[in-house]
Amino acid sequence: MELITRLQQQLHELEERSLIRRRRTVDTPCAPRLRVDGREMLAFCSNDYLGLASHPAIVAALKEGADLYGAGSGASHLISGHSRAHAELEERLADFVGASLVAPRALYFCTGYMANLAVLTGLAAGDAATEMFSESLNHASLIDGTRLARVKTHIYPHADLDALASLLAASGAQTKIVVTDSVFSMDGDLAPLPALLALCERHGAWLVVDDAHGFGAIGQDGRGALSHFNLHSPHLVYVGTLGKAAGVGGAFVAAHTAVIETLVQKARPYIFTTAAPPAVAHALLASLDIIAGAEGQQRRAHLQALIAQWNAGLQLQHWQAVPSATAIQPVIIGDNADMMAIAAHLYQQGYWVGAIRPPTVPVGTARLRVTLSAGHTTQDVAQLINAVNTLERTRHEPR
Numbered sequence: 001m002e003l004i005t006r007l008q009q010q011l012h013e014l015e016e017r018s019l020i021r022r023r024r025t026v027d028t029p030c031a032p033r034l035r036v037d038g039r040e041m042l043a044f045c046s047n048d049y050l051g052l053a054s055h056p057a058i059v060a061a062l063k064e065g066a067d068l069y070g071a072g073s074g075a076s077h078l079i080s081g082h083s084r085a086h087a088e089l090e091e092r093l094a095d096f097v098g099a100s101l102v103a104p105r106a107l108y109f110c111t112g113y114m115a116n117l118a119v120l121t122g123l124a125a126g127d128a129a130t131e132m133f134s135e136s137l138n139h140a141s142l143i144d145g146t147r148l149a150r151v152k153t154h155i156y157p158h159a160d161l162d163a164l165a166s167l168l169a170a171s172g173a174q175t176k177i178v179v180t181d182s183v184f185s186m187d188g189d190l191a192p193l194p195a196l197l198a199l200c201e202r203h204g205a206w207l208v209v210d211d212a213h214g215f216g217a218i219g220q221d222g223r224g225a226l227s228h229f230n231l232h233s234p235h236l237v238y239v240g241t242l243g244k245a246a247g248v249g250g251a252f253v254a255a256h257t258a259v260i261e262t263l264v265q266k267a268r269p270y271i272f273t274t275a276a277p278p279a280v281a282h283a284l285l286a287s288l289d290i291i292a293g294a295e296g297q298q299r300r301a302h303l304q305a306l307i308a309q310w311n312a313g314l315q316l317q318h319w320q321a322v323p324s325a326t327a328i329q330p331v332i333i334g335d336n337a338d339m340m341a342i343a344a345h346l347y348q349q350g351y352w353v354g355a356i357r358p359p360t361v362p363v364g365t366a367r368l369r370v371t372l373s374a375g376h377t378t379q380d381v382a383q384l385i386n387a388v389n390t391l392e393r394t395r396h397e398p399r
């Protein structure tokens with residue numbers, strides 16, 4: 001029982017420091033309006049940026065996929081789990097983002113977490129001639145990927161290209177791999193990708209871009225961050241996730257065909273796991289049609305209008321709204337307990353917003369993380385703006 005006692009003590013400490021995390025149970029499809037633990041809520045916390053997670057055409061494609069391919073894949077991709085739907089999806093994805101790459105090919109993964117582990121371990125596993133350079137605000141899956149890759153990894157400060165340049169110049173590694181999020185998930189800002197890529201090319205380094213929050217939402221026809229900045233290079237490795245703007249699930253890596261073939265041969269998070277249900281890949285084909293078509297265009301334009309509305313409408317004196325051009329809109333409160341009280345207050349009023357604490361963000365920067373979606377109406381956003389503005393005023397009124 002010694003272990004149980006220790007675990008209970010650790011959990012108690014989390015509770016005391018306002019760091020315990022709780023799950024809420026959602027009874028309805030992912031959408032702005034949800035029933036949560038039996039209550040009707042207006043939600044601003046999903047990553048369903050285009051409002052596609054419960055889109056009728058994609059739901060219909062999922063059902064059709066189940067009719068065509070059954071419920072499960074039955075095996076890993078290298079055994080017998082690689083279906084026609086997976087193969088078609090990979091071809092479509094390679095076409096879609098391929099203009100930024102040379103000899104592009106794409107590989108579908110069950111999750112973005114696994115895709116990131118696969119890319120970093122597959123490119124580097126234990127190779128003494130390789131070093132990685134990882135941005136300090138990178139997603140946990142990239143951090144874990146650098147650890148699992150067992151190569152020397154340098155962390156460079158957020159968006160600090162001078163610091164990265166010094167590290168690259170000082171490194172004698174034969175292979176240098178720079179790793180970054182495109183849109184930072186807790187701040188919503190964009191990495192300076194054009195300058196970053198130019199720096200990588202000067203030093204003969206590879207650039208791995210995790211576009212979890214960009215794919216579908218930004219770039220020409222929703223092609224993501226590389227398209228948004230019009231980047232093109234043989235040294236790019238692109239990771240897009242498909243459970244956020246694409247509304248379904250999974251992720252993909254797109255890169256030079258030799259990189260992808262290496263992942264197929266060597267990447268353990270690819271090889272030693274059951275392939276995602278083919279119906280999911282089939283549904284993703286329908287999602288790609290929408291993303292790349294006129295409807296996707298309209299949804300992205302509406303999302304941009306909501307982002308502008310949010311930025312124009314917030315009037316905060318004490319809390320710090322972080323300027324962001326993406327769907328991720330943080331409001332930094334600072335203290336964990338304060339932030340939890342504020343999030344709870346909003347929740348009581350029927351607004352569900354993300355409540356982000358350390359270790360996800362640095363200590364002292366606990367924040368509300370509002371995420372906007374094309375599924376929201378301007379009325380929804382106006383209501384939340386009013387609720388946040390009013391709550392700040394009442395909490396900071398002189399008594």
Ligand SMILES: *Cc1c(COP(=O)(O)O)cnc(C)c1O
Pocket residue numbers: 110111112113114116139141181185210212213241242243250251
């Ligand atoms: C969500 C996310 C991931 C993980 O993707 P999943 O498909 O949810 O596993 C990876 N990187 C970033 C930046 C993310 O936001």
